[in-house]
Amino acid sequence: MAVGLGPLPTLHPVPGFELGIASAGIKRPGRKDVVVMRCSENATVAGVFTLNAFCAAPVILAKKRVHGGVRYLLTNTGNANAGTGEPGLVAAQRTCARLAELAGVDEGAVLPFSTGVIGEPLPVEKIEAALPAALADLSEANWAQAAAGIMTTDTLPKGASRQFEHDGVAVTVTGISKGAGMIRPNMATMLGYIATDAKVAQGVLQDLLRDAANKSFNRITIDGDTSTNDCCMLIATGQAALPEISQASGPLFTALKQAVFDVAMELAQGIVRDGEGATKFVTVKVDGGATQQECLDVAYAVAHSPLIKTALFASDPNWGRILAAVGRAGVPQLNVGLIDVYLDDLCIASKGGRAATYTEEQGARVMAQAELCIRIELGRGTSSETIWTTDLSHEYVRINAEYRT
CATH class of the missing domain: 3.10.20.340 (ArgJ beta chain, C-terminal domain)
Structure with missing residues (x-):
């Protein structure tokens, strides 16, 4: 039973960030196990990734692509695509290429993420078959469904959301994460996604995520095991009618930093509260x-x-x-x-x-x-x-x- 972890709080939609969920039946029929996320054009994306030398194929690919005009994030559960060598990398590329084809974007604009059993081949055909339904389901309101869709041994979905005003303009920060075992992140959590509609320069966004992860996801442990698949992403869609945050200073940056830190901390502690078999x-x-x-x-x-x-x-x-x-x-x-x-x-x-x-x-x-x-x-x-x-x-x-x- 999760310790002090209740139903999801209100997860405010983030303008310019959509989520779609579908079933590929990777581990069992009917399970919603594929999540597609779409970023607005010109969004900036930052990421922190596992330091495990046996990092999964999707981690290798996402690390290469994270700073290059990301439009879509593709997540599957039930299979980690880790310990799969070159065939695993080819499989991750195939799923990205199919999503890119369906969405009409460059393949390099798609980042893959996987979580589940290590060492088994990725069921590419099942994932590809679920992509049209996930795309058709895209909505800014689908945070709660996506939080459930990325779960593995979690007993409850995990999400957090904050809003603040700057110069009369509302700014939103919303995030979800999954993780309950194989948790001693050396960067972030098993999987985490945080989005804001603020406009943030890529370098500032990357430093902000790294700092937030170090004070939250990098301060939790359940069993001391660093996953092969740890990833945490921070997306700034730039849809709020405010100037770009181009340096790590000023009232707008300070307010955004506090909101991101709060969301990251709530998500990280939620992972501990839902630790596998935890009673304390x-x-x-x-x-x-x-x-x-x-x-x-x-x-x-x-x-x-x-x-x-x-x-x-x-x-x-x-x-x-x-x-x-x-x-x-x-x-x-x-x-x-x-x-x-x-x-x-x-x-x-x-x-x-x-x-x-x-x-x-x-x-x-x-x-x-x-x-x-x-x-x-x-x-x-x-x-x-x-x-x-x-x-x-x-x-x-x-x-x-x-x-x-």
């Missing part, structure tokens, strides 16, 4: 580091520890596991006598051992919550970092043991 939404906050990197190293050591994650599932306040993870995070010359550890506001460990006032009953009460914070004070400096993670449950094991069956 856990914030890991590390304060007092000498550098941001050592704060992140400590936070991920805690968030990736199977012993801590299973203790979270059992609501067991086994604080010794947290100390062990902090100690192996690789922080140079770490003085354990300066470290304090908290569950929410409850100090459980101090100066290298159990806090004098701490009791197991207090810890168990906090650990029983569906949402909690593990806070670590390093006492080394002024840097701070926060990430979000889940527990590790029997259900996570079942889902991934049965993923291909």
Whole structure:
């Protein structure tokens, strides 16, 4: 069950960005598993992609094309088209070429995205057969349907939307994402799409997306696995009657940055809340580091520890596991006598051992919550970092043991 993740909020249409959904039946008949997105002419598009060396064929192709007059984004679920070698690249090109032919655009204006099982050939014919229906379904109002169409092991669709006014003109930022497992993004999430009707220069848009991803999608982890298919796209259609944002400064840019960051953060945290088998939404906050990197190293050591994650599932306040993870995070010359550890506001460990006032009953009460914070004070400096993670449950094991069956 998703932790604190409810129905989709209102997803405001973005002028100049349309979405169409159709069924190719890749994994099962009738499943809406192909999504086509159309950008207005002269839209600017930015992307961040997985750092996994075994990146999927669609990632290779999308990275080459992202800065070259993109008009269409083509997504399929049920098949990752990863680990498929040269035939996989040819298959991705074929689906793009067919969509380009149907839409009357250059093949290079189509970006492919895939998610699902790794190592299986892409069912090109099924996808091609679904494209006319997806094109016929294109609408600016189809965000919710598209959010469902890109799901794999997700239990709920994920979307977020913000609007603000500048000089009396409304500006919209809306996004959707998918992801529930194989999540430790080294750039973004499994798949994410955010669009705005602001007009933004490509370089500014790329930097904005990179910054937003680093503070949101790059601060989440479910199981420590970086996907072969991670992609996040930011599209600016330029349909709002406002001047182009050509530099990263000024009131309009500041307002847009805040809206994009808010949408990205809501989507990223939604992925954690819907983590495979998750029963806990856990914030890991590390304060007092000498550098941001050592704060992140400590936070991920805690968030990736199977012993801590299973203790979270059992609501067991086994604080010794947290100390062990902090100690192996690789922080140079770490003085354990300066470290304090908290569950929410409850100090459980101090100066290298159990806090004098701490009791197991207090810890168990906090650990029983569906949402909690593990806070670590390093006492080394002024840097701070926060990430979000889940527990590790029997259900996570079942889902991934049965993923291909």
